[in-house]
Amino acid sequence: xxxxxxxxxxxxxxxxxxxxxxxxxxxxxxxxxxxxxxxxxxxxxxxxxxxxxxxxxxxxxxxxxxxxxxxxxxxxxxxxxxxxxxxxxxxxxxxxxxxxxxxxxxxxxxxxxxxxxxxxxxxxxxxxxxxxxxxxxxxxxxxxxxxxxxxxxxxxxxxxxxxxxxxxxxxxxxxxxxxxxxxxxxxxxxxxxxxxxxxxxxxxxxxxxxxxxxxxxxxxxxxxxxxxxxxxxxxxxxxxxxxxxxxxxxxxxxxxxxxxxxxxxxxxxxxxxxxxxxxxxxxxxxxxxxxxxxxxxxxxxxxx
Amino acid sequence: xxxxxxxxxxxxxxxxxxxxxxxxxxxxxxxxxxxxxxxxxxxxxxxxxxxxxxxxxxxxxxxxxxxxxxxxxxxxxxxxxxxxxxxxxxxxxxxxxxxxxxxxxxxxxxxxxxxxxxxxxxxxxxxxxxxxxxxxxxxxxxxxxxxxxxxxxxxxxxxxxxxxxxxxxxxxxxxxxxxxxxxxxxxxxxxxxxxxxxxxxxxxxxxxxxxxxxxxxxxxxxxxxxxxxxxxxxxxxxxxxxxxxxxxxxxxxxxxxxxxxxxxxxxxxxxxxxxxxxxxxxxxxxxxxxxxxxxxxxxxxxxxxxxxxxxxxxxxxxxxxxxxxxxxxx
Numbered sequence: 001x002x003x004x005x006x007x008x009x010x011x012x013x014x015x016x017x018x019x020x021x022x023x024x025x026x027x028x029x030x031x032x033x034x035x036x037x038x039x040x041x042x043x044x045x046x047x048x049x050x051x052x053x054x055x056x057x058x059x060x061x062x063x064x065x066x067x068x069x070x071x072x073x074x075x076x077x078x079x080x081x082x083x084x085x086x087x088x089x090x091x092x093x094x095x096x097x098x099x100x101x102x103x104x105x106x107x108x109x110x111x112x113x114x115x116x117x118x119x120x121x122x123x124x125x126x127x128x129x130x131x132x133x134x135x136x137x138x139x140x141x142x143x144x145x146x147x148x149x150x151x152x153x154x155x156x157x158x159x160x161x162x163x164x165x166x167x168x169x170x171x172x173x174x175x176x177x178x179x180x181x182x183x184x185x186x187x188x189x190x191x192x193x194x195x196x197x198x199x200x201x202x203x204x205x206x207x208x209x210x211x212x213x214x215x216x217x218x219x220x221x222x223x224x225x226x227x228x229x230x231x232x233x234x235x236x237x238x239x240x241x242x243x244x245x246x247x248x249x250x251x252x253x254x255x256x257x258x259x260x261x262x263x264x265x266x267x268x269x270x271x272x273x274x275x276x277x278x279x280x281x282x283x284x285x286x287x288x289x290x291x292x293x294x295x296x297x298x299x300x301x302x303x304x
Numbered sequence: 305x306x307x308x309x310x311x312x313x314x315x316x317x318x319x320x321x322x323x324x325x326x327x328x329x330x331x332x333x334x335x336x337x338x339x340x341x342x343x344x345x346x347x348x349x350x351x352x353x354x355x356x357x358x359x360x361x362x363x364x365x366x367x368x369x370x371x372x373x374x375x376x377x378x379x380x381x382x383x384x385x386x387x388x389x390x391x392x393x394x395x396x397x398x399x400x401x402x403x404x405x406x407x408x409x410x411x412x413x414x415x416x417x418x419x420x421x422x423x424x425x426x427x428x429x430x431x432x433x434x435x436x437x438x439x440x441x442x443x444x445x446x447x448x449x450x451x452x453x454x455x456x457x458x459x460x461x462x463x464x465x466x467x468x469x470x471x472x473x474x475x476x477x478x479x480x481x482x483x484x485x486x487x488x489x490x491x492x493x494x495x496x497x498x499x500x501x502x503x504x505x506x507x508x509x510x511x512x513x514x515x516x517x518x519x520x521x522x523x524x525x526x527x528x529x530x531x532x533x534x535x536x537x538x539x540x541x542x543x544x545x546x547x548x549x550x551x552x553x554x555x556x557x558x559x560x561x562x563x564x565x566x567x568x569x570x571x572x573x574x575x576x577x578x579x580x581x582x583x584x585x586x587x588x589x590x591x592x593x594x595x596x597x598x599x600x601x602x603x604x605x606x607x608x609x610x611x612x613x614x615x616x617x618x619x620x621x622x623x624x625x626x627x628x629x630x631x632x633x634x
Binding site: 031032035036038039040042043044045046047049050052053056064065066069113114115117118120121122125127130133134135136138139140142143144145146147148149150151152153154155170171173174175177178181234235237238242253256257260261268271272275276278279282283286287 | 344345346348349351352353355356358359360362363364366367370380427430433434435438439441442444445446447448449450451452453454455456457459460461463464466468469471474507511564567568570571574575578579589590591593594597598603606607610611613614617618621624625628629
């Protein structure tokens with residue numbers, strides 16, 4: 001908007017800088033005001049679905065299926081949560097939540113250890129297949145998971161690990177590893193080798209220098225990377241759908257989908273309560289580490 | 305950590321010191337400190353390699369083998385698969401259904417990427433100029449949208465577009481007086497199904513793209529912009545001639561990531577079909593592989609489609625990977 005108008009003003013008033021600033025100021029204020037108003041509209045557009053999920057989940061199903069739409073949970077109730085969590089239906093919530101939690105935590109811990117070792121190798125050593133390894137890590141991330149479901153299913157089936165925590169965890173570790181290695185590599189790279197060298201000059205062993213100097217500095221990076229892994233594993237849907245289809249072995253996303261299909265469009269309030277329960281941990285964790293998310297994903301482009 | 309200990313000759317510190325003395329700050333600084341140590345790095349990457357080989361490498365080999373075989377339900381239960389070589393691929397490439405799915409996927413991904421990138425660029429430019437309070441507000445809003453898991457986001461949007469009780473039909477009828485949207489079924493018509501799916505995908509993708517582009521925008525030096533302004537460059541000229549060239553590498557990488565993610569789209573389509581779409585008319589490549597292999601039990605054809613999809617995505621990712629490798633100076 002201002003883009004189209006400014007050139008003439010600027011060109012005319014260019015010599016007198018004070019004058020220009022004053023005249024540009026008025027127009028600028030209008031633009032800023034319009035942009036601010038627009039940002040509020042955008043805010044509403046982004047937040048509304050999240051709000052609507054929570055709002056619906058606190059309403060009795062009669063209100064949800066009434067002729068009027070309730071924009072606030074005026075007949076506030078926790079009934080939906082009670083039903084979702086404690087209803088002993090075909091696919092109970094609590095075991096699914098437990099499965100999700102166990103698989104996700106195991107995945108994060110093991111993947112973090114493996115990725116840490118690999119990222120140290122890649123950043124602190126020069127070895128023959130280093131470039132090939134990094135390239136593999138990058139390429140693997142591009143393979144669509146959907147393309148692999150069938151053969152992963154058969155491999156896990158061959159190991160007798162269908163419908164087990166172990167089977168799904170192994171698959172998730174492999175899913176999370178490339179990204180984890182890539183992100184951690186960036187964090188390790190960010191700690192200058194000179195710090196270790198200084199410690200070594202002061203008499204530290206190489207391993208000691210790494211352990212005492214670099215590792216503590218990596219703590220925030222490890223936490224951030226761990227949370228990324230948590231979110232990825234917690235949200236994963238396709239593999240869990242195929243590998244752990246048995247009701248008592250389901251994870252939360254598969255449970256939610258089953259709940260949706262079983263209830264159809266008759267119990268939106270309950271479905272929204274289930275969605276909220278699944279989304280809350282992710283949202284909380286996500287807000288903790290969001291600052292590092294962008295740079296982690298495009299570390300190639302956004303440097304420094 | 306014990307493996308690192310093998311590497312502790314006293315030579316290490318002195319070598320580093322030596323380098324310092326001879327060439328202070330010269331040569332390739334990022335290489336300093338990296339060592340050509342024989343066994344240690346390989347031991348460090350072994351756990352990762354084993355897991356990736358077992359869960360990615362071996363299945364990938366199997367996938368390719370299966371795509372050349374007749375592999376149905378009987379083979380899953382032990383019957384030996386027979387080799388049909390390129391028959392699966394020929395079947396797929398002569399099947400009009402496949403082209404329908406492929407075309408649908410490309411169109412859908414293309415539209416999503418285009419809308420996402422335009423909106424994200426505009427929002428990023430807007431973030432630069434917003435007063436601090438409003439910038440915070442929009443940032444928080446976008447973070448919430450970004451944090452929503454794809455599955456729950458799809459289900460919530462599905463509920464908002466619900467035929468009988470959805471808030472969108474309600475608003476269209478009661479606020480905008482569009483009576484024809486009373487009991488409107490958004491998901492039955494494939495075109496409007498993909499419009500809804502597109503809204504979900506774009507809503508979830510814009511925050512990441514906008515934040516990344518905004519991070520790039522803050523790196524554009526203010527003096528250069530000021531100089532251009534003094535020379536009479538208007539807003540659009542400044543964007544085209546200064547901001548965009550600075551932004552281009554980031555813009556390209558974000559676009560590539562969006563292309564890859566949108567071509568792979570699964571959860572949004574799959575869950576939306578659960579809520580009310582007609583599967584046969586709304587399958588995209590990812591969902592089609594699932595339908596053919598897992599639901600249909602035809603692993604041979606499913607494998608062929610999966611290989612084709614993977615090759616397509618790899619071809620597109622080459623640019624991205626090369627760009628990353630170049631930036632990282634590996």
